Amino acid sequence: MGRGNRFHLAIIPLLFLAFIGFMSTPVKAAVKSYQFNIQVKNVSRLCHSKPIVTVNGLFPGPTIYVREGDRVLINVTNHAQYNMSIHWHGLKQFRNGWADGPAYITQCPVQTGQSYTYDFNVTGQRGTLWWHAHIFWLRATVYGAIVIMPKQGTPYPFPQPDFEFNLLLGEWWNNDVEEVVKQGNKLGLPPKMSDAHTINGKPGPLFPCSEKHTYSMEVEKGKTYLLRIINAALNDELFFAIAGHNMTVVEIDAVYTKPFTTEAILIAPGQTTNVLIRANNMPSRYFMAARPFMDAPISIDNKTATAILQYKGVPNTLLPRLPKLPALNDSAFTLSYNAKLRSLNSLQFPANVPLKVDRRLFYTIGLGMDPCSTCQNGTQLVASLNNITFVMPKTGLLQAHYFNLKGVFTTDFPDRPPTPFNYTGAPLTANLQTSQSTRPRLSKIAFNSTVELVLQDTNLLSVESHPFHLHGYNFFVVGTGIGNFDPKKDPSNYNLIDPPESNTVGVPTGGWTAIRFRADNPGVWFMHCHLELHTGWGLKTAFVVEDGPGPNQSILPPPKDLPPC
CATH class of the missing domain: 2.60.40.420 (Cupredoxins -  blue copper proteins)
Known part of the structure; x- marks a missing residue:
């Protein structure tokens, strides 16, 4: 079974306007504007020329340079017949899922002839991230770097490069x-x-x-x-x-x-x-x-x-x-x-690893085959977490949560698989009754609670490594291992002092990875395998993190230009 890829070849001239602010006072930031044009360009590679989506005629797209503490506004205008959304991968978007970008999760996509302004602050982050299309398979060419410089006067904690x-x-x-x-x-x-x-x-x-x-x-x-x-x-x-x-x-x-x-x-x-x-x-x-x-x-x-x-x-x-x-x-x-890989864990850049866990989750990663009446082989490949294949909604999940729209999703995603088994034993050909409901099943998380999530690879069809990305958060990778996770023995080997902190982690082939994070960012946050093939097969879910009691602990109101579905 090979990893394949899907790319939505579309003529999508878009317009990006980026206004990047550099903090001059604690109250008001100076604003500097940039303009990016996304258009189609013929690009030749391997003796073959074809039109692809490019930003400013560039492949990859231009780098967005910001500084820690900046405010960024990026206006996207879609002049094509195809929908578009952009994800700012790794930016935490505090209380502001409206700017996160995954289509039908935190926003409906920008439709033909429409515009949307991604408006967000860069808070408490510095380093290298990136942006990419987050709908269909358009990120095959719609992507670029984000470079976040440290605050003025703050040096790198390593030798200054030339x-x-x-x-x-x-x-x-x-x-x-x-x-x-x-x-x-x-x-x-x-x-x-x-x-x-x-x-x-x-x-x-x-x-x-x-x-x-x-x-x-x-x-x-x-x-x-x-x-x-x-x-x-x-x-x-x-x-x-x-x-x-x-x-x-x-x-x-x-x-x-x-x-x-x-x-x-x-x-x-x-x-x-x-x-x-x-x-x-x-x-x-x-x-x-x-x-x-x-x-x-x-x-x-x-x-x-x-x-x-x-x-x-x-x-x-x-x-x-x-x-x-x-x-x-x-x-x-x-x-x-x-x-x-270890966090720096210095006085200036500490590793605030949650030591007390309020919620323990155990998710199994599985591949399977479902009947398919329209497929030549009579079956189709699917992927699941805890035997549940994610069904994409037709309304943005964040909108449904914020406006309390009924019937869009449920919050009954199980904390552990319904049927325990020898996850990495002999190859299994069944999909253990993979569930595909008519609505997405999400997991509700209490505000400011600490979460430990163990991601367990399985030998359903085949073992394989899986890079998982969590939107809206960084997490600490406190443990990893080969074989089945043992909840009695493996936690004793966790690194709770200086584990690596990241937003994307690879679950090893035939093994498991344990991550911890504090759910202090309210909203609806996507989590998915970053292999596009598996994401398309349903290897994804989302967390509904509830509002907190304080005045700055709830989701910000949606922008007026939020795209409709």
Whole structure:
């Protein structure tokens, strides 16, 4: 069973107006405006040219630069026949789910001829995040970086770099992926995998006709560089390395980490990683490379994307050498790498890990097959949490919650699976009576309560790693392991001192991950696998976090231009 991808090839000229404010006084922020045009552009990759959605004619889209404490307004006008919404991945959006962006969760999409202004504050965050389309599969090309600079006068808690570069890892399809997906659905199978991986939109010289489609980064000997690395791929966890150069990891998902040096990193879809490199090698040309990690018996696009790190003054004719990347199925490296990730946990940047837990949740991740009368094979693939396949609503869930609209969703999502079993034992072919109700089933969480959620992979059809993203929050990854989670023994090994803090975490193949967070952000917050294929199959849910009693502990009123359904 291969991971496939779906891309909604659409002509969508949009208009972004970004007003980025820089705080001049505690009361009023100065405002600086930027304009971004999203349009269709013919882009050639791998000897193939096709129209794709671009921002300012760029693929990937432009970087949004803000500073901690800024207010940001981004106006989106949709001139196309297709709907659009944008998610600001990793921004917490305190009390302000209206600006979060997932279609039919916190907003209805921006329809043809309509506009919507995303209005939010950047509070208590600094580092690298990103933005992307959050409807259908449009994020295949609609994505870009968000760089949040620290407050004025606040230095990095690591050596000041001389320069910074953004590296966005992605995927590319030569064909209209929407048609590929339709064909897969017709057969009841995953769609065709991508044709290439990319670094800053380019596959590199290992592909035919790609000499001019290679990203190059020039460095000077003796200088230090901060690389902001983002995995915008739809369906692949990726290894990344630079020939001849070690990397020092200093941040993940816009949270500072205890620095450690490594030859390669692992980065899941949705995650960001900041690394420092020192240009201290012999002046030459060196390949930077990214390729997938997959330790399950699943076929994937195992092609290596490359870019070039080139020392200043070195001729372009010099042949670069490839870095040594971990093997495709190197589980030992991935477990060792993830174990090195630790929050900085300094006086200025503490790790406020919840020690007392008010609510314990246990969610099983499963794949299954359901009957399908319109599929050629007579079955279709589905995915579930606690045996429940999420059904997308036709009304925004946040609107339904805020205005108390009846009949849109229920709040009876179970805290644990209805039928316990040996989750990672022999392969199971049944889907344990996967439920698909007519309305989404959500989980209600009390305001300011502390939550522990254990995500357990299962061997329903096949074990597989799953990167899960929680909107509206960061969380602490307090534990992880292989096999079935043992609630009596495994918590004794939790890291409750300096666990990594993030917004996206990989659940290991045939294993489990435990996260903790404090539910202090009221609203409706999406949680889903960041593999687009699995999200489309229903591997998602949402939390309804109730309002608190205080004046600043309830959802803000919706903006007047909130898109209608």
